Amino acid sequence: MLRQIHSLPGLVAALLVAVLALTGAVLSVQPALERFAASSVVTGTISVAALAEAAQAQHAEIDKITKTASGSVVVSYFDGDKAGADLADPATGRVIGPHSPSATIRFITNLHRSLLLGTAGRIAAGLGALAMVVLTITGAMMLAARLGGWTALLQPIRGNARQRWHAQAGRLAIVGLLLTALTGCFLSLTSFELIPDGLAEPVATASGGGGARASVGSLAALQAVDLADLRELAFPYAADPTDTYRLTTAAGVTQIDAATGEALSFQPHSTARQLYETIYMLHTGQGLWPLGLLLGLSALAVPVFAITGAMIWWQRRRSLPRIADNRPASAADTIILVGSEGNSTWGFARTLHAALTQAGHKVHAAPMNALARAYPKAARMLILTATYGDGTAPASASGFLARLDRSALKLPVAVLGFGDRSFPQFCRFAEDVAAALAMRGWPALIEIDRIDRQSSQSFALWGDRLGTALGHGLTLAHVAERPKTMALELVKRVDYGAEVQAPTAILTFRLPGAAAGRALWKRLFPASLPPFEAGDLVGILPPGSTVPRYYSLASSAREGILEICVRKQPGGLCSGFLNDLPLGGRIDGFIKANPAFRPNASAAPLILIGAGAGIAPLMGFLRANRSHREAHLYWGGRSPASDFLYRDDLASCIADGRLSALNAVFSRVAEGGYVQDRLAKDAQQLAALLRRGAQIMVCGGRDMAGGVSQALDAILAPMGLSTATLKASGLYLEDVY
């Protein structure tokens, strides 16, 4: 709901708000520029009378003298039938030069206020300010919800690049934007006279005695006022003998007899006027130039929001699966609900949808989070879901169990889980869902089943069982969609470990270079790698396979290369292919973000733990550790003579402080051991690091990860902690295969 409130006005108002923000950002610099151009007004230097006298010496008919919020003194005058304005030196009253406000700034001001469209434009600008208030508040609420509450608002942001930019810009700009938007709404309302600005109140109109006008410098009431206190001095109109001087200060307006110099009336500024002026200052920064610059900087975040926000919306829209002939929920006899983190489960749902539709059913497919209150025509529900991480719900099912709690539905249901049997929590979420449904008394159409590694055969078998239950044949011929890949060329390889039966290669890939025969523009603007960081994954499709294998990246896109570490598995299709790949050989790969496996933004120490090829992302983190955050690496290999991966890189990281301590352990040397043994030995040092809030990152095989977690639990237990509690607070991250 919050998301709709945020994204709908966001999309509609994006352009409008961006125009308001960009013009506002340009205008925000003006107070600072004016402030530094104007020599400062020092109290006690010159009286208003003396300044006016000096101005009068230059122009016979003066309209008014204004001191702007930034301290410039402007003398507006008439010379015959020509009006003009001079900038005056506030110390002496002498003319510095003509005052010619920039036409560009006036144009931008009008664009900002009314989009150059008069009243309609003013209304639009006011609505833009209102949209900005709504967007800022809903955006902050979404960010807080995502980070786990208002107190967690400063926690590191996870997600892909656009989401991080969107949220990060929001966090930096929220205060400035909220101030700008709220004050903008206020000013807009005063402009439409819906809120008083104090200007509507009647002004005092005392008349002077009409005597011959004295020289302005001799007027007592003006001699008594310091220039520092002046806002405006309006001169009497020449053709009106009883007209008075009208002196405006911060306190109010005084009328002064042009002949006697006597103060005739004083009208203090109304509360409404003072409020208006304060808000005007807060909005424009006029008279408060540092605030102006701050607001301008905040405003620059708005185009970032508009662009990344539109990208996020488009991405979300595009990732909503398109299913041919999808019936509305209210008309369908069969409901398919999908829990998917990537999109592969949706592929299976699409196959199922097509087969059921062909069998004459009216089928509705939707994400699990879209569980409706009622399905009036439905006779059955089919739930296809993956499991995320350690048995939790995938993205499109995150709210399913909570929704089910509030639901009164009861339909015959079949649950099908998707997962990877090598993970201990294989299809755990599907099992949780099946159990929750059974507890609520939903009859099982067929028993829960599980699909291992996207097996088309298992899926077809499940289809047979489902068809039997439905009383008609059901042929599910699922062909996995081949992910969109890019060609990558092997440019470097370093081989290790052959002597200790652990052949491992560090492979470096690049986008294929610009060949001479390619179009000029392609050579001038060569394709660049998609964004990725160390710790993200590259999915590689070995020849003749549609099922990708994932490898952790040791490099980031900024370096222009993709570096991975591959241990050759006995009989492994992909690892064998990669280990045999010659220089110049090509692979098909794609990036899969892994934002959950990144060092946090804290300054506390980092404990990196890995074994064998699991060093790859850890090496990437160390290379990127330019802030020299304290980092300890625990890594296990077989023999320093054969498979000491990244030996030289690690040495240079130690030399320049990116790595604080290297603890390498080898299993095939005298008195050798495994990485978990070394952890147990270093228990005291590790406990000290953990007390300082250290973050632990583990990468490697499942067995090693289990051993590491046991060793660390033994260290954490006396502190009343465990790897489970650290995991919950994001201080214990695993990338395990």
Add this chain to the structure above:
Amino acid sequence: MISFARALALALPLGLAGILAHSAVAEARPVRITTTLKPYGGDGAYLAIYITDPQGKLAKTVRIAGGKAKYHKHLSAWNRLSGGKIDGTTGASVGSGQSLTVSVEIADALIDAGYQIRVDSAVENENDVPGDAVTPLATAGAGKAVAGRGYVKSLTFDM
């Protein structure tokens, strides 16, 4: 066109000073006043078009152009003379470079009698120009444009 009755109503107070001694019925004629603005490039200008007597007092407000009452005090010379009370017609503000023509019935007795047509102008967040353009209400001046000193480019009247 203004009806005779309306013309009479307008002309009566205008002519009061000069004609009481001569006749019970005022002789009046329509005067068309055209104000053309310079292309100053800002928001619409507020204008006060009014007539002053030989002593410089307000004789009659012809037109206040510009809808928001809170800005009328920026038509400063007129505002002082009138106390803000509008005894004439009102209308929309006049855009940069635009012209405004207003017609008013003026008693013959006021012509060539030291009366003046004056225009005050003001633009939001810019300047106030009291007496932007001033022309004597004289037969010799009819049809001759006078230049303004602020936002007004020219002021002409025909009768």
